[in-house]
Amino acid sequence: MPSHDSPRGRGRARNFAGKLAFWAVLAPIAVAAIAFSSANRGPVQADLWPFETTLEVPVFALVLACAFGGFVFGGIVSGLASAGARRQARIAARDADRFSRALTDARERIARLERDAEAGKERAGALTISATDAAA
Numbered sequence: 001m002p003s004h005d006s007p008r009g010r011g012r013a014r015n016f017a018g019k020l021a022f023w024a025v026l027a028p029i030a031v032a033a034i035a036f037s038s039a040n041r042g043p044v045q046a047d048l049w050p051f052e053t054t055l056e057v058p059v060f061a062l063v064l065a066c067a068f069g070g071f072v073f074g075g076i077v078s079g080l081a082s083a084g085a086r087r088q089a090r091i092a093a094r095d096a097d098r099f100s101r102a103l104t105d106a107r108e109r110i111a112r113l114e115r116d117a118e119a120g121k122e123r124a125g126a127l128t129i130s131a132t133d134a135a136a
Helices: 009-040 059-079 084-133
Strands: 043-048 052-059
Touching: 009 059, 043 059, 052 059, 059 084
Parallel strands: none
Antiparallel strands: 043 052
16 A cells, blocks of 8 residues: 555545545535525426516526526536647647657667667677688
């Protein structure tokens, strides 16, 4: 098991802190929503303006529907706002992958050239020895 000083340990601690913060915020909101829903069960008329339609719904349903609509709208706006950053991240990841492959290919080529150079030195050494033997 990694210690808290290791990067993995710090990541787990941070993850736990994030989960704790999430539940610390979500639990009171859930309790408030349940209390609001149980206290406001009476009907209210909702006028759907451009359509000349009126609905009679419980207050809590109308409030929760508006909250959900705001959540969805916020998610859409957030997604559109971060689209450029996500596109740049995809391009950077693609470039990093291409450069990594090029680096691997270059290292393999260097290793192959070094092996060829060593083999050439050994052949040249053998030729030199046989030439001196022939001269003697």
